[in-house]
Amino acid sequence: MKSVSYLMVAKSLGPHLLLVVGALVALTADLAFFRQKELAVRRRGVGVITLVALVLGMLALIRQYGWWHPVNLLNGTLVVDQLTVVFAMVIVALTAVTVVISMEHEIGRHVGEYYATMLFAAVGMMVLVTTEDLITIFVALELLSLCLYILTAFHKNWLRSQEAALKYFMFGAVASAFLLFGLSYLYGVTGATNLRAMPAVLTGMNPLVGTGLLFVLVGFGFKVAVVPFHLWAPDAYEGAPTPVTAYIATGSKVASFFVLLKLLFVGLVGAQGTAFWGHFSSGWVMLLAVMATLSMVLGNFVAIVQRNIKRLLAYSSIAHGGYILIGLIAATKMGAAAVLFYVIVYAITNLGAFGVVAALAGKAGGDDVAHFNGMARRAPFLSLLMLIFMLSLAGIPPLGGFFGKFYLFAAAVERDSQNFGLLWLVIVGILTSAVSLYYYLIVLKHIYVHAPAQEDRIATPPSLTFCLGLLALAVVALGVFPQPILTLLSNLLARL
Amino acid sequence: MHVDWTIYVTFIGAGLVMLLPREAKTLVRWVALLTGLVGLAIALRSYFSYNDCVDSLIRKTGSGFWEIKNIAWIPALGARYHLAVDGINFPLIVLNGFVCVTGILFSWNIENRTKEFFAFFLTLIAGVYGVFMAMDLFLLFVFYELAIIPKYFIIAIWGSTRKEYGAMKLVLYSFVGSALVFIGVLAVYVAAGGRTFDILELAKHPVSANLQHWMFPLIFAGFAVLAGMWPFHTWAPTGHVAAPTAASMLLAGVVMKLGSYGCLRAAMLVFPEGLSYWRWCIAGLAVIGIIYGAAVALVQKDFKFIIGYSSVSHMGFVLLGLATLNVIGMSGAVLQMFSHGIVASLLFAVAGRMVYDRTHTRQLDELGGLAKIIPFACVTFVIAGAASMGLPGFSGFVAEIQILAGAFEMNPWLAVGAAVSIPITVAYILNANNKVFMEKDEAGHGHTETAHAHPLPPITVPEKVAGVILMALLVIIGLYPSIMLNMIQKNVALFVGGLR
Numbered sequence: 001m002k003s004v005s006y007l008m009v010a011k012s013l014g015p016h017l018l019l020v021v022g023a024l025v026a027l028t029a030d031l032a033f034f035r036q037k038e039l040a041v042r043r044r045g046v047g048v049i050t051l052v053a054l055v056l057g058m059l060a061l062i063r064q065y066g067w068w069h070p071v072n073l074l075n076g077t078l079v080v081d082q083l084t085v086v087f088a089m090v091i092v093a094l095t096a097v098t099v100v101i102s103m104e105h106e107i108g109r110h111v112g113e114y115y116a117t118m119l120f121a122a123v124g125m126m127v128l129v130t131t132e133d134l135i136t137i138f139v140a141l142e143l144l145s146l147c148l149y150i151l152t153a154f155h156k157n158w159l160r161s162q163e164a165a166l167k168y169f170m171f172g173a174v175a176s177a178f179l180l181f182g183l184s185y186l187y188g189v190t191g192a193t194n195l196r197a198m199p200a201v202l203t204g205m206n207p208l209v210g211t212g213l214l215f216v217l218v219g220f221g222f223k224v225a226v227v228p229f230h231l232w233a234p235d236a237y238e239g240a241p242t243p244v245t246a247y248i249a250t251g252s253k254v255a256s257f258f259v260l261l262k263l264l265f266v267g268l269v270g271a272q273g274t275a276f277w278g279h280f281s282s283g284w285v286m287l288l289a290v291m292a293t294l295s296m297v298l299g300n301f302v303a304i305v306q307r308n309i310k311r312l313l314a315y316s317s318i319a320h321g322g323y324i325l326i327g328l329i330a331a332t333k334m335g336a337a338a339v340l341f342y343v344i345v346y347a348i349t350n351l352g353a354f355g356v357v358a359a360l361a362g363k364a365g366g367d368d369v370a371h372f373n374g375m376a377r378r379a380p381f382l383s384l385l386m387l388i389f390m391l392s393l394a395g396i397p398p399l400g401g402f403f404g405k406f407y408l409f410a411a412a413v414e415r416d417s418q419n420f421g422l423l424w425l426v427i428v429g430i431l432t433s434a435v436s437l438y439y440y441l442i443v444l445k446h447i448y449v450h451a452p453a454q455e456d457r458i459a460t461p462p463s464l465t466f467c468l469g470l471l472a473l474a475v476v477a478l479g480v481f482p483q484p485i486l487t488l489l490s491n492l493l494a495r496l
Numbered sequence: 497m498h499v500d501w502t503i504y505v506t507f508i509g510a511g512l513v514m515l516l517p518r519e520a521k522t523l524v525r526w527v528a529l530l531t532g533l534v535g536l537a538i539a540l541r542s543y544f545s546y547n548d549c550v551d552s553l554i555r556k557t558g559s560g561f562w563e564i565k566n567i568a569w570i571p572a573l574g575a576r577y578h579l580a581v582d583g584i585n586f587p588l589i590v591l592n593g594f595v596c597v598t599g600i601l602f603s604w605n606i607e608n609r610t611k612e613f614f615a616f617f618l619t620l621i622a623g624v625y626g627v628f629m630a631m632d633l634f635l636l637f638v639f640y641e642l643a644i645i646p647k648y649f650i651i652a653i654w655g656s657t658r659k660e661y662g663a664m665k666l667v668l669y670s671f672v673g674s675a676l677v678f679i680g681v682l683a684v685y686v687a688a689g690g691r692t693f694d695i696l697e698l699a700k701h702p703v704s705a706n707l708q709h710w711m712f713p714l715i716f717a718g719f720a721v722l723a724g725m726w727p728f729h730t731w732a733p734t735g736h737v738a739a740p741t742a743a744s745m746l747l748a749g750v751v752m753k754l755g756s757y758g759c760l761r762a763a764m765l766v767f768p769e770g771l772s773y774w775r776w777c778i779a780g781l782a783v784i785g786i787i788y789g790a791a792v793a794l795v796q797k798d799f800k801f802i803i804g805y806s807s808v809s810h811m812g813f814v815l816l817g818l819a820t821l822n823v824i825g826m827s828g829a830v831l832q833m834f835s836h837g838i839v840a841s842l843l844f845a846v847a848g849r850m851v852y853d854r855t856h857t858r859q860l861d862e863l864g865g866l867a868k869i870i871p872f873a874c875v876t877f878v879i880a881g882a883a884s885m886g887l888p889g890f891s892g893f894v895a896e897i898q899i900l901a902g903a904f905e906m907n908p909w910l911a912v913g914a915a916v917s918i919p920i921t922v923a924y925i926l927n928a929n930n931k932v933f934m935e936k937d938e939a940g941h942g943h944t945e946t947a948h949a950h951p952l953p954p955i956t957v958p959e960k961v962a963g964v965i966l967m968a969l970l971v972i973i974g975l976y977p978s979i980m981l982n983m984i985q986k987n988v989a990l991f992v993g994g995l996r
Contacts, residue, residue: 376612391645396641396642396644396645397637397638397641398638398642402638402641403570406573406678406682409678409682410573410682410685410686410690413683413685413686414686414690417686417687417690420683420686423679423683426679426682427679430675430679431672431675433675434668434671434672434675437667437668437671438664438668441648441667445652445660448649448652448653449649449652449653449660482570482572483569483570483571486572487572
């Protein structure tokens with residue numbers, strides 16, 4: 001075994017360490033200085049400390065991005081290249097916006113613990129994207145998940161929140177068991193925990209690989225909430241404090257999809273299989289095709305009948321998970337680029353949508369769709385932002401969601417351009433997204449068309465308005481000028 | 497200032513309107529009107545300069561296209577920002593300009609959320625301008641969907657009669673239509689090698705015939721939904737009835753033309769093989785639509801429903817003309833798009849603004865004797881109705897006679913079938929005219945007069961100005977069609993020549 005340069009480890013883990021330190025400082029500061037203060041002051045004070053930690057982490061990441069060669073330490077346990085750095089940046093940015101949303105939202109008395117847990121979750125996500133080792137992947141996923149279970153339960157005296165957390169935890173624990181079991185099979189077959197070492201041994205399907213694959217996909221299916229492993233999502237989304245919901249729906253999905261992509265495209269490329277119409281053969285592509293179809297259909301149709309906006313967004317995000325799987329099923333470089341592009345757009349859009357809900361729900365009296373009646377009169381700017389986010393989710397041009405979807409579908413159709421083997425999946429995707437426009441418009445109908453219950457203006461703090469405005473701007477920019485991000489992603493993916 | 501500035505000016509206008517304070521309603525109206533006028537002026541100026549140079553352009557380049565912009569937009573996909581105009585889309589661009597200006601004039605009385613209304617309205621107009629100019633399938637699709645969403649809000653917020661239902665139905669129909677288009681566009685893009693969405697490039701190197709056979713109907717049907725082709729027309733009457741005046745003018749006048757234009761440009765130009773395979777089917781459905789729309793219009797009790805179904809019937813003429821694939825029939829179809837755009841706008845303006853906004857009813861039985869009270873509305877209706885029937889001297893005649901001639905050349909029975917609708921059209925127009933404007937009881941009072949204690953407000957200046965503009969257009973095109981037909985015919989001849 002090669003000797004390890006500890007300096008290199010420290011430099012590679014710099015951003016992660018900064019966040020850990022930030023979490024400890026936040027805990028201590030809350031305990032030492034803020035405990036006697038009012039809740040709002042505590043939320044803001046500790047929130048600012050958290051933000052500082054995130055900004056420092058971001059600066060460290062920017063420095064890492066400037067390194068000229070990728071780092072691979074301890075046999076793939078720690079991998080830092082520009083692609084992982086970019087995704088770590090995305091995670092830090094999403095966390096920062098979530099913190100800004102939390103600063104103005106009811107999160108209970110344990111303010112320090114809240115922010116510290118959130119930072120630990122962010123560290124989990126960052127480790128997840130900077131590793132190519134099965135064991136580290138599992139450990140990072142557990143760190144991330146445990147933090148999210150705790151965050152979900154933060155509405156301490158609201159039974160729904162407790163129930164949601166318990167449900168999330170039970171499902172999560174079983175899914176983790178499946179995942180670990182599956183990973184052990186893959187290790188048994190290949191004798192390696194490093195993703196890069198696996199393809200040399202794993203060159204085709206056999207019952208052992210099949211079992212391992214199935215269990216691994218069950219585990220990941222839970223993490224990214226696709227049908228039939230989605231049952232926890234609507235309850236957890238509804239019960240969790242809204243900023244936490246936003247975090248579960250965005251940050252954790254970005255990290256999970258990223259690592260799933262790496263696992264499938266790098267490690268398990270030998271067990272791919274096909275899902276062409278009339279020409280199926282076993283492998284992860286086929287399993288994903290089933291999950292994608294079910295997610296798109298069920299997610300979109302069940303979302304129609306939802307009356308609670310967070311549940312509606314939960315089903316919508318199940319459907320979006322289905323769209324993203326289409327890119328994985330394409331199993332090409334273009335598909336990978338499309339998945340990463342879509343995941344970024346999806347995360348920005350959903351974070352924005354949940355942010356608007358978090359900003360308005362308190363004063364609107366609740367988070368049912370009906371509580372948002374006439375919001376266009378009471379909070380015109382946030383309503384306009386919600387319009388942008390909802391239309392982007394529905395895939396209306398010229399917004400990011402449209403281009404992301406187009407790119408995903410184009411990648412899938414191009415996979416088998418002679419026989420249009422994956423066109424069936426694209427048709428399902430396009431037709432179900434036509435269905436989805438219905439429920440997104442219902443939300444907008446309540447906001448724009450219905451008369452408000454009260455006429456008073458709802459004031460939102462400028463910091464939050466500014467952050468959400470930036471997200472909306474990003475959604476528009478990604479739709480109108482997607483080329484820079486596409487170029488970046490396809491350059492970085494060339495080395496995958 | 498080239499004609500692409502119509503798009504930018506209208507978007508800027510929409511943005512400006514959004515920034516104005518909520519209370520400054522008059523200012524909002526004037527800004528919107530000014531935006532519309534500037535757009536129209538740019539469109540008209542370019543129209544006439546194109547008209548002057550169309551012959552030399554064709555001689556020099558062999559195609560009638562006037563390139564405006566062609567720059568790379570998303571190189572990763574090969575999507576380009578490509579705008580071009582020719583004799584087929586120019587009349588429609590001008591039409592959009594006229595409907596925009598007159599639509600704003602007919603919406604002068606909107607007091608509820610004025611600012612938002614005009615912002616949505618101008619966004620829709622800008623999107624439509626974009627569709628008519630886009631020569632890249634991806635860009636065309638982007639503009640096309642951009643035009644769908646404002647319609648929902650305009651109808652759902654400012655509409656009447658079952659507005660939320662009508663709005664949702666219309667938007668979902670359009671969106672399902674565009675989903676079909678989306679599938680077709682993706683398929684042809686990949687089949688052509690995944691490098692370009694450019695319509696002219698794709699037309700130059702068409703994909704193989706058996707691919708065309710299934711891709712053509714996807715794109716054609718997707719656009720035909722919006723053109724109101726039978727049996728996908730049911731959104732049109734409910735949508736039109738629910739919409740506020742300016743929106744029904746825009747829907748019937750312009751948005752339905754987006755559909756037929758898309759059929760022509762995106763489906764027929766790119767898939768010549770698919771076109772010749774499916775043309776009989778299209779012609780058959782068109783004739784059914786023509787007769788069906790007219791017959792249903794005949795038995796309607798609601799003033800707006802009559803016009804809504806009449807639109808379905810007249811759009812059938814457009815589709816029939818397109819399916820003929822000969823110069824005379826297709827030129828007629830393009831002219832009919834323009835002509836019907838004006839006629840439908842006028843009819844909806846009469847039914848929605850002049851009559852409904854004053855009497856608050858559209859039921860034929862509850863109206864009557866309006867000719868005496870608002871004579872201007874009656875005159876407008878008669879002139880628009882005459883153009884709708886295809887009376888010589890108005891634009892409708894020039895257009896429909898050509899379509900019938902073209903259809904006759906394709907198959908005489910098609911022409912006979914379509915011609916059956918003409919007497920029916922005469923019947924429902926005269927019936928509506930009689931019920932709404934003439935009919936009086938024994939005492940010599942119309943229903944409306946007896947029902948309203950207060951005298952109805954007179955026709956306002958904006959209404960008169962807008963009405964006169966549109967009526968003048970009908971007559972000008974009717975008496976001097978070559979002002980438009982010249983460029984249409986030359987470009988259609990190139991198109992038809994390209995098919996052989």
